[in-house]
Amino acid sequence: MSAPTLRVDTQDPTPPYEQLRRQLADLIHTGALQPGDRLPPLRQLAGDLGLAVGTVARTYRELETAGLVRSRRGGGTRVADQAPASSADERRQALDRHAAAYLRQARLLGADQETALDAVRRAWPADE
Amino acid sequence: MPVTVILGLLLLPLLGVALAGPSATGEPATEHIRRTTRRWRWAGLTVGATVAAVAAGQDPLGRGVLLAAPLFGLCVLAGVVAGESRVVVRPAGAARQAALETRQVRHYLPRRPIRAVTAAAGALAVLLIATTAAGSADDLGRAGRSLAYDCGEFAGGSHGPWAGSFYSFPLALVVGLGVLIAALAMYRLVGRPRPQDPAGDLLRDDAERRRSAAAVTGACGVLVTIPLIGVSLFTASGLLSNPCRPAWWTATAWVLFLLIPAWTALLGWSAVAVLNPGPHADRPTPVPA
Secondary structure (H helix, E strand, O other): OOEEEEEEEOOOOOOOHHHHHHHHHHHOOOOOOOOOEEEOOOOOOOOOOOHHHHHHHHHHHHHHOOOEEEEOOEEEEEEEOOOOOOHHHHHHHHHHHHHHHHHHHHHHOOOOOHHHHHHHHHHOOOOO | HHHHHHHHHHHHHHHHHOOOOOOOOOHHHHHHHHHHHHHHHHHHHHHHHHHHHHOOOOOOOHHHHHHHHHHHHHHHHHHHHHHHHHHHOOOOEEEEEEEOOEHHHHHHHHHHHHHHHHHHHHHHHHHHHHHHHOOOOOOOOOOOOOOEEOOOOOOEEEEEEOOOOOHHHHHHHHHHHHHHHHHHHHHHHHHHOOOOOOOOOEEOOHHHHHHHHOOOOHHHHHHHHHHHHHHHHHHHHHHHHHOOOOHHHHHHHHHHHHHHHHHHHHHHHHHHHOOOOOOOOOOOOOOOO
């Protein structure tokens, strides 16, 4: 599928609503979700992930409080026209989270630190 | 009453399946969906044809014939609901995923046919309201079964059968039930999660959803157009039977006659859509959010 995918791990100590909030915030800040893009309806996303509707509703509420999305009755939830840019601290935290996830995968594959870093260097485009 | 009992007995298994869980399968996800929904659609079709045949022979006053097509459409819709319910796989593992997309009913319904079916349903509703308001009791006192007219102090008469309350109330009941089941079918097919391949990747199953949506549209088309054609013919002939009719009765009768080819064409599309709901290329895929 070409659409971005949202993932939730119910065994993760982070609550599902927070997992979803982080992923959606990252997608908005990186531009994968553009201003005006519509988020999935609450019931659809809750059904697809096997979560309670209230869990997804909390995610959307938190994003709305942060000014990243706006909800309208009958119009669904859309990315805000002027979503606040993420701060350097937020970007660093997001990078840390992704690095931790990569580290978990690398360890599962039996890679040591140098092998894992080599993989990152190989994946990094040569002209950057 | 016997029709209601037969219909209930035949629809119960389908609704039971609709409320039951999904069937176990080891087939590829989209192939399983295609086969399962097709089987249940054909089960609905078979049950519907049986119910329609039984219903048509039930009432000598024509209510059975009038309700046969709507009952057929109702059973097809129930089959679609049952099929869609069988292929729902609720996410159960620890790691779950969902596509960031907005699925809506309009993404799957065939655009032009659904407009035509909606227009036909509106025409049927207007026609039934008018014929019910104009209906009167027949010579045996059965309310809403004939059209009475008065051509002066010493001349008058009535024409029947007429689509008054005797026919319109049961017809409206069955058509209304059909619309509810169609809404349920669309809710089911839009709301079910995307299937996953053995590697855990989400799969596009929009073609299967479009097939089911086309079958729903076709069943609604059959549900509405056959009674509409019948009621139009009887209403037009009833209006023309009045020897002292006003000019607008004549005009209305001819408009009803002239619309019949359009309803027949829609019925043809609907029958094909029910029997072979192919994919519709003119519909966009669900828009990624």
